[in-house]
Amino acid sequence: MTQTVDVQAAANAFLARTEEHLVSYLEACVHCGMCADACHFHEASGDPRHTPAYKLFPMAKAYRSQKFPYNLLAPKITEKDLKEWEELLFDTCTMCGRCTTVCPMGIDIASIVGQARQAFVAAGLGPDDLMQAAQNSKDHGSALNVTPERFSDRLEWLEDENEIPIPVDKEKADILLTISSIETMKYPDSIVAMAKILNHAGVSWTTSTKGYEATNFGYLAGRGDIAKIMVNRIVEAAEACGAKTVVIPECGHAYGVLRWGAANMIGRALPFEVLHISEFMAKLKREGKLKLTPVKESITYHDPCQISRRGGATEEARYLLDGFAEDFREMTPTGNLNWCCGGGGGVQAIGRTADLRHKVFKIKIDQVEKTGASTLVSSCSNCRLTMDESKEALHWGGGLGSLVELVADHLIEDEAPVEAAE
Amino acid sequence: MTLLDFARGIGMEIALSIFALGVLWRLFSLLLLPWSKERSVKRADAPSSLVAGTQGFFRHMWPAQTSASMFVTINGYVFHIGLAIVVFGFAQHILFIKGLFGLTWPGIPSTFINIVAVITLASLVAALVRRISNPVTRLLSGFNDYFSWTVTALPVLTGLLAVGHYIEPYETILALHILSVELLLIWFPFGKLMHAFLVFLTRSETGIFYSRRGVDI
Numbered sequence: 254m255t256q257t258v259d260v261q262a263a264a265n266a267f268l269a270r271t272e273e274h275l276v277s278y279l280e281a282c283v284h285c286g287m288c289a290d291a292c293h294f295h296e297a298s299g300d301p302r303h304t305p306a307y308k309l310f311p312m313a314k315a316y317r318s319q320k321f322p323y324n325l326l327a328p329k330i331t332e333k334d335l336k337e338w339e340e341l342l343f344d345t346c347t348m349c350g351r352c353t354t355v356c357p358m359g360i361d362i363a364s365i366v367g368q369a370r371q372a373f374v375a376a377g378l379g380p381d382d383l384m385q386a387a388q389n390s391k392d393h394g395s396a397l398n399v400t401p402e403r404f405s406d407r408l409e410w411l412e413d414e415n416e417i418p419i420p421v422d423k424e425k426a427d428i429l430l431t432i433s434s435i436e437t438m439k440y441p442d443s444i445v446a447m448a449k450i451l452n453h454a455g456v457s458w459t460t461s462t463k464g465y466e467a468t469n470f471g472y473l474a475g476r477g478d479i480a481k482i483m484v485n486r487i488v489e490a491a492e493a494c495g496a497k498t499v500v501i502p503e504c505g506h507a508y509g510v511l512r513w514g515a516a517n518m519i520g521r522a523l524p525f526e527v528l529h530i531s532e533f534m535a536k537l538k539r540e541g542k543l544k545l546t547p548v549k550e551s552i553t554y555h556d557p558c559q560i561s562r563r564g565g566a567t568e569e570a571r572y573l574l575d576g577f578a579e580d581f582r583e584m585t586p587t588g589n590l591n592w593c594c595g596g597g598g599g600v601q602a603i604g605r606t607a608d609l610r611h612k613v614f615k616i617k618i619d620q621v622e623k624t625g626a627s628t629l630v631s632s633c634s635n636c637r638l639t640m641d642e643s644k645e646a647l648h649w650g651g652g653l654g655s656l657v658e659l660v661a662d663h664l665i666e667d668e669a670p671v672e673a674a675e
Numbered sequence: 676m677t678l679l680d681f682a683r684g685i686g687m688e689i690a691l692s693i694f695a696l697g698v699l700w701r702l703f704s705l706l707l708l709p710w711s712k713e714r715s716v717k718r719a720d721a722p723s724s725l726v727a728g729t730q731g732f733f734r735h736m737w738p739a740q741t742s743a744s745m746f747v748t749i750n751g752y753v754f755h756i757g758l759a760i761v762v763f764g765f766a767q768h769i770l771f772i773k774g775l776f777g778l779t780w781p782g783i784p785s786t787f788i789n790i791v792a793v794i795t796l797a798s799l800v801a802a803l804v805r806r807i808s809n810p811v812t813r814l815l816s817g818f819n820d821y822f823s824w825t826v827t828a829l830p831v832l833t834g835l836l837a838v839g840h841y842i843e844p845y846e847t848i849l850a851l852h853i854l855s856v857e858l859l860l861i862w863f864p865f866g867k868l869m870h871a872f873l874v875f876l877t878r879s880e881t882g883i884f885y886s887r888r889g890v891d892i
Binding site for chain 2: 271272273274276277278280281283284285286287289290291295301302304306307350353354355356357358359360361364512513514515516517520521522523526561562563564565566567589590
């Protein structure tokens with residue numbers, strides 16, 4: 254089927270997003286190519302087209318073709334440009350921000366890609382499966398069609414199965430726990446783990462059928478309208494129960510969007526604090542509310558990009574693991590320079606990227622094997638799903654785990670919370 | 676009026692005017708664009724924007740390195756510093772600048788300047804060779820990149836030819852040297868050379884962006 258591409262709509266959308274910092278970024282690139290070596294897609298494929306700076310070309314072209322005096326000479330953006338770059342902007346960028354760390358001009362390419370995707374969608378482009386995931390979020394509540402009814406049924410089943418209270422729609426609560434549909438459908442043990450930890454801490458908490466989906470596919474798919482709807486659902490649910498804190502589950506972009514982007518989307522400061530579950534657990538540890546038995550097996554930690562490099566919670570996971578994981582081994586590079594899993598930014602939801610993602614995972618396998626750790630633990634279910642799929646495809650024998658499940662499995666349930674942690 | 680008279684006189688005045696007005700126009704047209712309002716709550720221990728922006732600028736002076744990027748970083752420093760030494764350290768340049776603006780400062784011995792100029796030119800050639808031979812930079816590069824390289828390298832080359840009296844008459848090569856500088860000044864605001872000003876914006880804005888999130892990159 255021939256796809257109708259509205260080139261002018263894309264050009265207009267590009268131009269509408271030309272705020273000062275974006276244009277500075279577009280104009281300042283000296284094409285040194287250093288970002289290529291920082292990008293996991295370029296590292297895995299060796300394809301020069303996967304160079305992060307190259308991904309900015311259509312936006313720069315659209316800007317120049319509409320701004321005097323460049324427009325006197327600069328060529329206009331074409332349908333061919335948009336079709337070629339659709340793959341580059343959606344399939345080969347996880348918006349992980351690793352390229353920023355090596356850029357001598359300090360250009361933050363990830364923030365431009367997020368904006369550029371919206372222009373591609375305005376033109377009628379974008380991978381079908383990613384677009385459908387965003388539409389499902391709007392129409393049914395989540396990308397994986399977890400409707401409010403299905404959500405509460407699922408939690409009720411988990412509650413019965415695990416004999417653990419998982420409150421839904423409590424009238425008043427201090428904490429609203431949001432959940433990723435990846436956890437609801439694929440990793441329900443993570444939901445149980447979060448419930449165990451929240452109950453262990455003795456805090457007042459709830460989930461809400463009004464705003465439960467943490468993962469924001471509107472943002473990932475370049476659908477600003479849906480991104481805002483998803484944010485508003487959580488904001489309204491938190492306001493309805495008077496929550497002072499919204500806890501984001503193990504999902505990287507969910508944290509990035511709600512913690513750093515949501516207030517800008519809805520045009521006002523959020524009326525609550527946003528904590529990723531790793532930050533929340535670290536807070537409990539600081540307050541002496543987390544008593545754990547030590548983990549004996551060797552583990553290493555994969556920093557989800559949106560939580561560490563672009564989220565600022567890099568040290569929280571390490572604080573949590575310090576003294577808890579007795580044989581903790583860091584990968585090289587790690588922390589803010591860690592290699593991305595290859596599935597962030599919605600890439601996981603794009604079926605045609607599978608082979609490329611598996612190639613990217615080889616970087617991670619190499620990193621993990623160099624540590625000799627038996628299990629790779631992450632705090633993002635999307636990273637985990639990406640790595641689980643590649644592990645199976647590549648027949649890798651290493652272990653994969655979740656930080657929140659690791660903590661929940663080592664809770665000392667019978668003791669009262671200890672006074673203070675170091 | 677000889678070619679040298681033109682280059683030293685009206686030619687330089689035109690080039691400097693285009694440079695100054697062009698840079699101002701570029702900067703104002705950027706700074707007058709809409710600025711996004713940041714409404715998220717920054718980390719409690721995040722520094723002020725002034726501190727974060729300054730930190731961001733200096734942090735990217737030596738960005739995180741991959742094995743392949745080390746050459747680019749070091750070579751970049753070689754020709755940037757080399758150009759600064761040659762432009763602002765050569766006694767004849769200082770005299771010329773004094774004639775234009777009345778400012779002066781002590782010069783550096785010409786033998787040293789000559790060595791630096793040769794190293795700078797070699798470094799620029801190395802940058803060009805990499806740009807052409809590396810598949811990534813070859814893909815990224817267009818007219819703007821190559822022309823910006825040309826207008827940067829030409830004054831160094833013509834300067835060396837003039838100082839060494841390799842081309843006679845001296846007045847002609849000196850005039851060509853000054854004209855090549857004027858070409859650089861005229862092109863500067865409109866092409867990639869503008870990065871010399873934009874770097875202050877991009878690095879500091881990224882510094883502020885990450886710093887308020889509590890990220891140290």
